[in-house]
Amino acid sequence: xxxxxxxxxxxxxxxxxxxxxxxxxxxxxxxxxxxxxxxxxxxxxxxxxxxxxxxxxxxxxxxxxxxxxxxxxxxxxxxxxxxxxxxxxxxxxxxxxxxxxxxxxxxxxxxxxxxxxxxxxxxxxxxxxxxxxxxxxxxxxxxxxxxxxxxxxxxxxxxxxxxxxxxxxxxxxxxxxxxxxxxxxxxxxxxxxxxxxxxxxxxxxxxxxxxxxxxxxxxxxxxxxxxxxxxxxxxxxxxxxxxxxxxxxxxxxxxxxxxxxxxxxxxxxxxxxxxxxxxxxxxxxxxxxxxxxxxxxxxxxxxxxxxxxxxxxxxxxxxxxxx
Numbered sequence: 001x002x003x004x005x006x007x008x009x010x011x012x013x014x015x016x017x018x019x020x021x022x023x024x025x026x027x028x029x030x031x032x033x034x035x036x037x038x039x040x041x042x043x044x045x046x047x048x049x050x051x052x053x054x055x056x057x058x059x060x061x062x063x064x065x066x067x068x069x070x071x072x073x074x075x076x077x078x079x080x081x082x083x084x085x086x087x088x089x090x091x092x093x094x095x096x097x098x099x100x101x102x103x104x105x106x107x108x109x110x111x112x113x114x115x116x117x118x119x120x121x122x123x124x125x126x127x128x129x130x131x132x133x134x135x136x137x138x139x140x141x142x143x144x145x146x147x148x149x150x151x152x153x154x155x156x157x158x159x160x161x162x163x164x165x166x167x168x169x170x171x172x173x174x175x176x177x178x179x180x181x182x183x184x185x186x187x188x189x190x191x192x193x194x195x196x197x198x199x200x201x202x203x204x205x206x207x208x209x210x211x212x213x214x215x216x217x218x219x220x221x222x223x224x225x226x227x228x229x230x231x232x233x234x235x236x237x238x239x240x241x242x243x244x245x246x247x248x249x250x251x252x253x254x255x256x257x258x259x260x261x262x263x264x265x266x267x268x269x270x271x272x273x274x275x276x277x278x279x280x281x282x283x284x285x286x287x288x289x290x291x292x293x294x295x296x297x298x299x300x301x302x303x304x305x306x307x308x309x310x311x312x313x314x315x316x317x318x319x320x321x322x323x
Contacts, residue, residue, distance in 0.1 A: 003094035009049035061092030065116035085116030138163030148175035293317025
């Protein structure tokens, strides 16, 4: 089979499309014929060495959907022929993958494998951020950074489902329109106006209750100034780079703020929680409550170009690789 591998940390050119041996499912695993793999910023962090991975060479990608081709001993969660999706399992940039069956979720009949690949990591991230890390209330105003990105569009929609007011930051008119369509009531063009000042202005000087920040380095410090007293900073990524160390006293000085750095893996730690969260997201996709934007696709062999587009902020919604 073919897969994309990284032999040493580096730029997008480190993603090499090559032939590798077919995987064999071991006990408790299922062999998946991958029909779509999700591209996410965590793949970039692992490719560059910003996050510690399983070592090199490695097949990147932590999210995919496809069909079960075979199962190993002791597998009861899925059967051959099932359409499934998964996340938080390395090795998705490939034509086939051996995946722990306990991490697989069956897709509803009216959800495609492309939608499944698009919904798992970003959909469940948006879900746990707005329902578990900081459960939004109708009285809350939240600030969503990168509101037209894959997670951003879903966060806008899920925040509106909880009744919250949504402010979104975007970089262009096209992205502003997408964020507004997804439920943001106000958009802030961060290249034209200071987003913290605008957030204060749009809340009559009070600031927002919570910020969902997957950008990191370029937004974090100003974000603290956009929060209301006792507001919460949810830092869940670092697309622009890592955040510098912070003196905890700063949180007190700026209004007894709360800072948290969560990760999806800890919010789908058990199979029961994984299935419950994924089922809710996939049901919303199936009945149209939540809309996925999945128009950006690249052949698996062009994974490097997909990474360039993602890092260059040339994408909106979800980026998929198609074997």
